[in-house]
Amino acid sequence: MKSPKRVLENHTRLGKKLLPPLMNLNLKEISYVQYVIPELIWIAILNKKYGLKKGTELGLELVRLTSTLSLLNNNFSYISSYELLNNSVRKRILTELNHRGVLGPIQDGLFDFVSIYPECPLSFLVDSSTNSKDKLQGLKEILLDLYDKKGATATFMMGNVLYFMGVMGKLRLVKGSPMDNLPELQNYPETLDSRIIASGVRATIFAMIGKNFISASGNWNKYFWKRGIELEPCQI
Amino acid sequence: MTTSEQIERELTSIISRYHDKVHSELQDRWNNWNIDLEKKEIKEVVCGILSRQVSIVINYSSSPNLWNGDMAPIILRCMADNYINLAWILKGPEERSRKFILHGLGQAKLAMEHRKKQLKNDGHDPEGDSFIRTTEMWINAQRHTFLTEVNLGSWSELNTRKMAEEAGCIDFYNLVYQPFSTASHNMWNHISRYNLIPSDNPLHMFLMKPIVVQHDPELEYLELGAKYLSKMFKLFDETFNHFSKDQSSFKLLSSELNRIFNELNKDDSSTTNTGRN
Numbered sequence: 259m260k261s262p263k264r265v266l267e268n269h270t271r272l273g274k275k276l277l278p279p280l281m282n283l284n285l286k287e288i289s290y291v292q293y294v295i296p297e298l299i300w301i302a303i304l305n306k307k308y309g310l311k312k313g314t315e316l317g318l319e320l321v322r323l324t325s326t327l328s329l330l331n332n333n334f335s336y337i338s339s340y341e342l343l344n345n346s347v348r349k350r351i352l353t354e355l356n357h358r359g360v361l362g363p364i365q366d367g368l369f370d371f372v373s374i375y376p377e378c379p380l381s382f383l384v385d386s387s388t389n390s391k392d393k394l395q396g397l398k399e400i401l402l403d404l405y406d407k408k409g410a411t412a413t414f415m416m417g418n419v420l421y422f423m424g425v426m427g428k429l430r431l432v433k434g435s436p437m438d439n440l441p442e443l444q445n446y447p448e449t450l451d452s453r454i455i456a457s458g459v460r461a462t463i464f465a466m467i468g469k470n471f472i473s474a475s476g477n478w479n480k481y482f483w484k485r486g487i488e489l490e491p492c493q494i
Numbered sequence: 495m496t497t498s499e500q501i502e503r504e505l506t507s508i509i510s511r512y513h514d515k516v517h518s519e520l521q522d523r524w525n526n527w528n529i530d531l532e533k534k535e536i537k538e539v540v541c542g543i544l545s546r547q548v549s550i551v552i553n554y555s556s557s558p559n560l561w562n563g564d565m566a567p568i569i570l571r572c573m574a575d576n577y578i579n580l581a582w583i584l585k586g587p588e589e590r591s592r593k594f595i596l597h598g599l600g601q602a603k604l605a606m607e608h609r610k611k612q613l614k615n616d617g618h619d620p621e622g623d624s625f626i627r628t629t630e631m632w633i634n635a636q637r638h639t640f641l642t643e644v645n646l647g648s649w650s651e652l653n654t655r656k657m658a659e660e661a662g663c664i665d666f667y668n669l670v671y672q673p674f675s676t677a678s679h680n681m682w683n684h685i686s687r688y689n690l691i692p693s694d695n696p697l698h699m700f701l702m703k704p705i706v707v708q709h710d711p712e713l714e715y716l717e718l719g720a721k722y723l724s725k726m727f728k729l730f731d732e733t734f735n736h737f738s739k740d741q742s743s744f745k746l747l748s749s750e751l752n753r754i755f756n757e758l759n760k761d762d763s764s765t766t767n768t769g770r771n
Contacts, residue, residue: 292699394697398696398697401696401697486695486697490697494704
């Protein structure tokens with residue numbers, strides 16, 4: 259007769275600790291809420307204001323242009339990356355966006371956000387001298403949506419990052435793989451294919467925002483969450 | 495009289511009958527266990543532990559504000575600990591009862607010495623302290639303090655898990671003692687569920703903030719206390735071949751509680767079901 263299975267049999271014992279199998283791969287947990295949301299929330303804000311198609315186009319314009327002008331190899335889907343831009347590049351971005359006719363919509367889309375977070379690295383895009391708390395309700399609604407990382411708002415936000423990279427030739431997808439059909443994501447969560455792609459999108463984003471990104475990123479995400487508590491203290 | 499007043503009155507009466515029954519169960523075991531004064535320590539320790547369990551359950555069952563997931567585990571874990579102690583002692587009653595007593599005397603001596611030191615530091619005379627005098631008399635009545643050794647480790651020289659393993663109640667340890675320990679030791683897996691609540695403000699990144707909840711009593715927790723006492727009586731009966739022809743206090747309590755719920759379900763014209771049967 260087989261001996262009964264021990265609980266946590268697949269764990270490795272190290273002294274008094276039982277280590278799960280994946281610990282052997284030196285994995286580090288990345289908090290979606292803490293890191294991913296502050297980095298990508300601007301994409302969700304544009305999507306919400308203009309709808310998925312136009313929001314995506316505006317986001318792509320900004321990311322593609324900044325990637326070209328900055329000469330940096332950073333991913334400009336992440337807000338933190340904009341901390342690294344010097345003033346001259348920032349001015350050229352504004353000029354070029356204006357020239358392409360997308361500066362106004364981007365400014366309109368991000369105005370409230372930047373008013374709430376005046377130290378946001380994207381604040382150079384918006385001429386906002388107001389330091390406003392009045393627009394918090396809209397932001398809170400988006401944040402609530404984004405907390406559900408499998409929800410449509412979060413999925414389109416993360417999907418846009420991969421789309422931007424694909425368009426810029428910075429992401430190569432295996433031909434014939436589900437991810438190769440990224441535009442199908444717009445049907446999320448209605449179709450099976452879109453749900454498969456969404457799963458791939460999440461996995462890819464988490465792989466990209468790894469521990470190296472977090473240690474290299476600046477103060478943005480700390481500021482983002484600190485500012486939230488400043489604006490509305492958590493009291494009991 | 496409202497339904498809830500009726501239930502409260504009924505419950506008070508059930509618990510009072512339960513207490514009477516518990517007392518008589520303890521008496522039955524004590525009165526029908528032959529006394530061999532050469533082995534009086536076994537009887538004192540075993541029945542002391544039984545009496546402790548009875549005392550806990552009587553006080554616990556009189557305190558509905560403890561019958562909830564936040565408070566009940568503190569009491570229930572203490573009862574589980576008491577059960578495992580007894581189960582382990584009964585595997586070698588003579589030697590282990592002695593060990594249990596000597597460890598207790600050593601602990602009392604240690605506490606007394608700490609107090610003496612504190613009194614001296616505060617400029618008082620320890621000789622005049624009533625706590626020290628009564629403790630010393632209590633220890634000396636059993637063993638001279640100067641012969642009482644102090645064991646800084648566990649009384650059994652084993653951890654509770656090992657004791658439970660040796661006593662054949664490892665499942666009780668894993669399923670009761672261990673999970674309830676998280677409440678007794680105020681561990682994160684208890685505190686985060688009972689004493690904190692995530693902020694509902696999305697700006698706060700799910701920050702957990704303090705909450706003090708006034709829980710409603712849950713009768714399942716009352717029954718658990720009664721169950722662990724009954725488990726201890728059963729252990730005693732099996733070890734010492736004790737036979738009781740009376741219905742157990744636990745069965746009495748359970749059937750009475752079921753009766754209340756059945757009546758409630760009957761009276762309730764809605765489809766609400768309490769889930770008990």
